[in-house]
Each structure stands twice: as structure tokens, then as C-alpha cells.
Amino acid sequence: MKFLLDTHVWIWSQEEPDRLGAQTKRLLVAPQHENHVCTVSTLELARLAVVGAVVPSIPLREWVERALRALQARTIQISHEVALEAYALPEPFHEDPTDRMLVAASRCHELTMLTADERILSYRAVRSRDARR
Numbered sequence: 001m002k003f004l005l006d007t008h009v010w011i012w013s014q015e016e017p018d019r020l021g022a023q024t025k026r027l028l029v030a031p032q033h034e035n036h037v038c039t040v041s042t043l044e045l046a047r048l049a050v051v052g053a054v055v056p057s058i059p060l061r062e063w064v065e066r067a068l069r070a071l072q073a074r075t076i077q078i079s080h081e082v083a084l085e086a087y088a089l090p091e092p093f094h095e096d097p098t099d100r101m102l103v104a105a106s107r108c109h110e111l112t113m114l115t116a117d118e119r120i121l122s123y124r125a126v127r128s129r130d131a132r133r
Contacts, residue, residue, distance in 0.1 A: 001027070001033050001034075001112055002033070002034040002036065002109075002110070002111045002112065003027065003028075003033060003034065003035050003036060003111060003112050003113070003114045003129070004036045004037075004038060004076065004102065004105060004106045004109070004111040004112070004113050004114070005035060005036070005037050005041070005071075005073070005113075005114050006041075006102060006113060006114060006115035006116070006117060006120065006131070007040075007041040007044045007045060007098065007102070008115075008116060008117070009024075009114045009115060009116065009131045010037055010041055010045075010067065010071075011045065011054060012131070013028060013067070013070075013071060014057075014063070014066075014067045014070065015054075015056070015057065019116075019132070020131055020132070021130070021131065021132045021133035022133075023133050024114060024129075024131045024132070024133060027114075027129075028071060028114075034074065035071045035072060035073040035074070036073060036074050036075070036076045036109070036111055037067075037068060037071070037073045037074075037075060037076065038075075038076040038077075038078065038101065038102055038105045039075060039076065039077055039078055040078055040098055040101045040102060040105070041098075041102070042064055043098075044098050045060070045064070046060060076105050076109055076111075078101060078105070079108075081108050082101060082104045082105045082108050083101070083104075085104035085107060085108055086100040086101045086103070086104040087100065089103060089104060089107075089125060090125040093119075093123055093125070094119050099117065099119065099120060102120075103120060103123065103125075103126045106126050106127070106128075107125070107126055111127075112127040112128060112129055113126060113127065113128040113129070114128075114129055114131045115128055115129075115130070115131055116130060116131045116132050
């Protein structure tokens with residue numbers, strides 16, 4: 001499978017792995033699966049660090065590099081296609097711009113989102129998997 005990690009799942013994988021379910025932990029390290037992280041998650045992580053909502057264990061730039069390497073994650077850029085898809089999603093979907101871009105990236109790249117966000121898990125227009133399992 002090909003996964004797109006929601007921002008909190010990416011953070012949990014490095015800072016709070018006990019918040020991830022056993023199955024998710026296995027999926028993240030299984031060589032037959034691909035992990036992807038979207039650049040919008042880096043933006044969200046940077047914002048959370050600035051306001052003190054997340055305190056990375058090492059400097060942020062180093063944290064991002066190490067976390068991507070540890071997960072052998074590929075980067076998904078925010079392309080024009082993803083940006084346009086974010087506001088062309090089948091409704092109803094909530095207005096959070098980060099979630100909209102993540103869902104759009106997942107749809108455009110045919111990825112399954114790993115998330116604990118109930119709003120995304122219940123949204124039928126994107127493939128998702130509960131990261132708490």
C-alpha cells in the first residue's frame with residue numbers, strides 16, 4: 001500500500017509512537033509499503049512549533065530530515081493540481097485548509113491517508129486508515 005501520513009501521524013511516529021496502533025507501526029516499517037509526507041505537513045509542523053504546540057526533540061530542520069529518513073518517506077509537493085483539488089473536493093468536507101490539501105494530495109496521488117482525524121476517516125471521498133489501530 002501507499003500511505004500519506006497526516007501531520008499528527010508523522011509527529012507521533014517520531015515523538016509519541018505509543019499513540020499509534022500496533023498495526024500502523026508495522027505498516028510504517030514494512031518494506032512492501034510506501035510512506036509519503038506532504039510538504040503542507042512540514043508547513044503545519046513549523047507553525048505548531050512556532051506557537052509552542054509541538055516541541056520537537058531536536059532543531060526542526062534536522063527533525064524533518066531525520067523523520068523522513070527514518071520512515072523512508074517520499075515527499076509529496078503541493079502542485080497546482082493538488083491546490084485546485086483542495087477546493088474542488090466533493091462536499092461536504094470541512095474548511096481546514098491543511099486537511100483539504102492533504103486529502104487532495106491523497107486523492108491526486110492515489111494514496112491512503114493514515115490519520116486519527118475522525119473528519120477525514122468518515123469522509124468517503126478519500127481512502128483512509130485509522131492510525132490508532
